[in-house]
Amino acid sequence: MRTIIIDDELDNVKLLALQLKLYCPQVQILAECTQSKEGLLKIKELAPDLVFLDIEMPIMNGFELLEAVGHLNFQLIFVTAYDQFAVKAFKYSALDYLLKPIDTRELQAAVSKAMLSSQTDERQLHLLKQQFDTNEHKLPDKIALPYQNGVIFTEINKVIYCEADNNYTRIFLQDGTQYLVSKTLKSIQDILEERNFLRVHRQYLINLDQIARYVKGEKNYLIMSDGKNIAVARSQKEKLVERFGWL
Numbered sequence: 001m002r003t004i005i006i007d008d009e010l011d012n013v014k015l016l017a018l019q020l021k022l023y024c025p026q027v028q029i030l031a032e033c034t035q036s037k038e039g040l041l042k043i044k045e046l047a048p049d050l051v052f053l054d055i056e057m058p059i060m061n062g063f064e065l066l067e068a069v070g071h072l073n074f075q076l077i078f079v080t081a082y083d084q085f086a087v088k089a090f091k092y093s094a095l096d097y098l099l100k101p102i103d104t105r106e107l108q109a110a111v112s113k114a115m116l117s118s119q120t121d122e123r124q125l126h127l128l129k130q131q132f133d134t135n136e137h138k139l140p141d142k143i144a145l146p147y148q149n150g151v152i153f154t155e156i157n158k159v160i161y162c163e164a165d166n167n168y169t170r171i172f173l174q175d176g177t178q179y180l181v182s183k184t185l186k187s188i189q190d191i192l193e194e195r196n197f198l199r200v201h202r203q204y205l206i207n208l209d210q211i212a213r214y215v216k217g218e219k220n221y222l223i224m225s226d227g228k229n230i231a232v233a234r235s236q237k238e239k240l241v242e243r244f245g246w247l
Contacts, residue, residue, distance in 0.1 A: 004031045006039035007054040023104050024111045036060040040068050050075045050114050063129050075114040091191045093128035094144040121151050145181040160224050162188050162205040200236045
């Protein structure tokens with residue numbers, strides 16, 4: 001993949017370039033840029049397949065640079081310093097990101113993933129930018145999820161429950177649609193646990209707003225709004241009690 005690195009810190013640029021040369025031989029570095037305006041010119045001039053981009057840069061930040069590019073006909077991997085909110089934002093948008101300092105295995109995984117797709121879905125970028133633009137770090141109403149060779153976008157309140165399927169997760173929506181997405185249930189849980197979702201069983205993550213009934217007995221279970229019966233693990237019953245106080 002023909003690649004450009006854009007980061008205002010020279011040491012970060014040089015280190016990433018070295019890691020790519022040592023561990024990602026399928027990557028050809030076209031340019032190493034420490035100024036956003038230079039990066040913009042190189043993108044337009046060289047038409048890369050992949051861009052590594054820092055968000056926080058002087059004069060023109062990463063989002064402003066991408067707006068100046070216009071249509072994104074390349075893959076995009078953000079490189080960012082650790083920030084809990086930023087990480088959550090990336091997970092909601094399903095855009096690839098690497099934390100500084102960059103772990104070699106995570107870099108290799110990100111490059112391998114980028115090679116499977118031709119370009120970034122600009123709706124993902126819009127979803128990410130919305131979160132960074134807000135003053136209160138609000139969580140979004142939509143979520144982007146990797147699906148086959150693309151991304152699906154759905155409103156979070158329309159998700160009834162999520163079911164583990166090996167290293168994938170099935171997402172069940174109010175309208176009867178279901179998707180098999182390429183994330184583990186644990187990954188989905190990490191994203192949605194702040195949005196009134198609860199892991200009630202090793203197999204299921206549910207939207208608490210979509211519970212229709214709770215049935216007591218030898219085996220406690222929930223009946224969801226679509227009629228699906230979902231078992232409640234004993235260890236998770238107390239968490240339901242904490243949320244509702246009526247069990």
